[in-house]
Amino acid sequence: MDLLSISDPSFVKKMNVHEMEQLSEEIRKFLIEKLSVTGGHIGPNLGVVELTVALHHCFTSPKDKFLWDVGHQSYVHKILTGRADKFDTLRQYKGLCGFPKMIESEHDVWETGHSSTSLSAAMGMAIARDLKKTDSHIVPIIGDGALTGGMALEALNHIGHEKTNMIVILNDNEMSIAPNVGALHNMLGRMRTGGKYNKLKDELEFILKRIPAVGGKVASTAERLKDSLKYLFVPGMFFEELGFTYLGPIDGHSFDDLIKSLEQAKRTEGPVLVHVITKKGKGYKPAESDTIGSWHGTGPYKMETGDIIKSKNEPPAWSALVSETVREIARADERVVAITPAMPVGSKLLGFAEEFPDRMFDVGIAEQHAATVAAGLATQGMKPFLAIYSTFLQRAYDQVVHDICRPNLNVFIGIDRSGLVGADGETHQGVFDIAFLRHLPNMVLMMPKDENEGRHMVNTALQYNDGPIAMRFPRGNGIGVEIDPDMTTIPIGSWEVLREGSDAVILTFGTTIPMALEAASKLSERGTSVKVVNARFIKPLDEEMLDELLAWKKPILTIEEAILEGGFGSAVLEYAHESGHHGAVIERMGIPDQFIEHGSVNKLLEEIDLTTEEAIRIISTLVPEKQEKRA
Numbered sequence: 001m002d003l004l005s006i007s008d009p010s011f012v013k014k015m016n017v018h019e020m021e022q023l024s025e026e027i028r029k030f031l032i033e034k035l036s037v038t039g040g041h042i043g044p045n046l047g048v049v050e051l052t053v054a055l056h057h058c059f060t061s062p063k064d065k066f067l068w069d070v071g072h073q074s075y076v077h078k079i080l081t082g083r084a085d086k087f088d089t090l091r092q093y094k095g096l097c098g099f100p101k102m103i104e105s106e107h108d109v110w111e112t113g114h115s116s117t118s119l120s121a122a123m124g125m126a127i128a129r130d131l132k133k134t135d136s137h138i139v140p141i142i143g144d145g146a147l148t149g150g151m152a153l154e155a156l157n158h159i160g161h162e163k164t165n166m167i168v169i170l171n172d173n174e175m176s177i178a179p180n181v182g183a184l185h186n187m188l189g190r191m192r193t194g195g196k197y198n199k200l201k202d203e204l205e206f207i208l209k210r211i212p213a214v215g216g217k218v219a220s221t222a223e224r225l226k227d228s229l230k231y232l233f234v235p236g237m238f239f240e241e242l243g244f245t246y247l248g249p250i251d252g253h254s255f256d257d258l259i260k261s262l263e264q265a266k267r268t269e270g271p272v273l274v275h276v277i278t279k280k281g282k283g284y285k286p287a288e289s290d291t292i293g294s295w296h297g298t299g300p301y302k303m304e305t306g307d308i309i310k311s312k313n314e315p316p317a318w319s320a321l322v323s324e325t326v327r328e329i330a331r332a333d334e335r336v337v338a339i340t341p342a343m344p345v346g347s348k349l350l351g352f353a354e355e356f357p358d359r360m361f362d363v364g365i366a367e368q369h370a371a372t373v374a375a376g377l378a379t380q381g382m383k384p385f386l387a388i389y390s391t392f393l394q395r396a397y398d399q400v401v402h403d404i405c406r407p408n409l410n411v412f413i414g415i416d417r418s419g420l421v422g423a424d425g426e427t428h429q430g431v432f433d434i435a436f437l438r439h440l441p442n443m444v445l446m447m448p449k450d451e452n453e454g455r456h457m458v459n460t461a462l463q464y465n466d467g468p469i470a471m472r473f474p475r476g477n478g479i480g481v482e483i484d485p486d487m488t489t490i491p492i493g494s495w496e497v498l499r500e501g502s503d504a505v506i507l508t509f510g511t512t513i514p515m516a517l518e519a520a521s522k523l524s525e526r527g528t529s530v531k532v533v534n535a536r537f538i539k540p541l542d543e544e545m546l547d548e549l550l551a552w553k554k555p556i557l558t559i560e561e562a563i564l565e566g567g568f569g570s571a572v573l574e575y576a577h578e579s580g581h582h583g584a585v586i587e588r589m590g591i592p593d594q595f596i597e598h599g600s601v602n603k604l605l606e607e608i609d610l611t612t613e614e615a616i617r618i619i620s621t622l623v624p625e626k627q628e629k630r631a
Contacts (some may be wrong), residue, residue, distance in 0.1 A: 113427020
């Protein structure tokens, strides 16, 4: 059929198994072709084609609510709900979002970028349904990796306790982004091989029902026998102990199995968990054979071969530069350990793990746990490097406050993907970390201007012994500077002047330094001389230099690729006020008080006026006499 002509998913309900199999093949071909151009989360979506089609066959969206716990797995759902014609714009500026988006479609009932939230949201929706006495199925779809998130376990506990009518789909593909880890993952592995349980259970119940009721003794003995067999064939029966009816494991690529189980789940009172086994990357050999998570999400690729299209001779990726520097230092200091919450591939820690397997800890999708593990290691004199994306560090805020900063422990937090990340959009933009870390006592926060300074900062962080220290670094590659052969330490709280000037000063750091230097150069051509300072320490500020600049009584412009409220510019304003420089002229540029949608970083910067041209405009208004002289 023509996928571009789909307007709503109701047609799927009328399909037979053969027709749904044909539809699934067409969807796979469509995804492989479209994502080869735009990039995107190819592996996860190829794995849920049959599952998504079966859900729309058995349920009625949007009356029945589908909550995709990992929102990047919703591409097939988007196709079936009338958005196939927008896939040429996937994850592009003003185009189709790569995650569920309520304003895109009434079929997107929950927005998800981070994992482990769907069950709690589903519980809220189920409670509302029951209070309003309406009739709908609430169907969260959660992965085996996401179950390691503490929030998911809290929700399972609540749902089971309340005996809420809900159908939880456990999409078990043995992968989150990287291969899953932990005891819960191992338990699911045993359940995958415990398929005899359901058949035996059904046969046993049939036999027991035929036994004449001759008293409570026989009945109780029968129940105990059922329970003992339950534990014999499926170790733990974790979900049934939590109050769920467990169905599975079933083949997530078999429509017969899927439809039978989903229809049984609809007839069952109380919470039901349908354990579905799928293959990530199903139907596309390069993605299907991926064992480390490389095909979780990609840029454009050659459809025929699966080769990723990359620019030649690129500078090193920031993640690789940081992790490899940590690895280099770890060779000389056995106290250095690395911790990641399920991101060894994205954080480029596979090399560290290979060289130091006993000092590398992937704790699964459990950011809170990761932060406190790092704190525990620090209490014992170790030097933990916590590699975590800015957007995911938000989830560990309390642990950073309570377990790391409060006891002033030596934890090095590498904040990856700080600043705008582009295509993943609102849920992944790393723009809040300065605002939520700057106000924490004992925290040191810094960001390098280039790869060379980044290496020195990593070394500084791992030599620092006076409490927690964090380094922000952006997504993508460095700028290609020459690397010093030896690493040094940078004095904490020290800034550096990159360009001298006499009329105004720009204070900035990291990714916005090129913007500042370009603005200063263009202003120089107009007769305005601007000093540019690499304010590489966001906390503590370089108070000595800042005092000099404030006493100089020249206009100051702060620029940051981060939220303005509570950010670096706010810190400068606060210091000016507290130090008595009440007449100081200070303007700020940064991310406005809004969530930034998906698109290329350059397009997004233009949209919010975080550009060279805006810096020139602001300084031109602050130094009008120079413009008048030029005129």
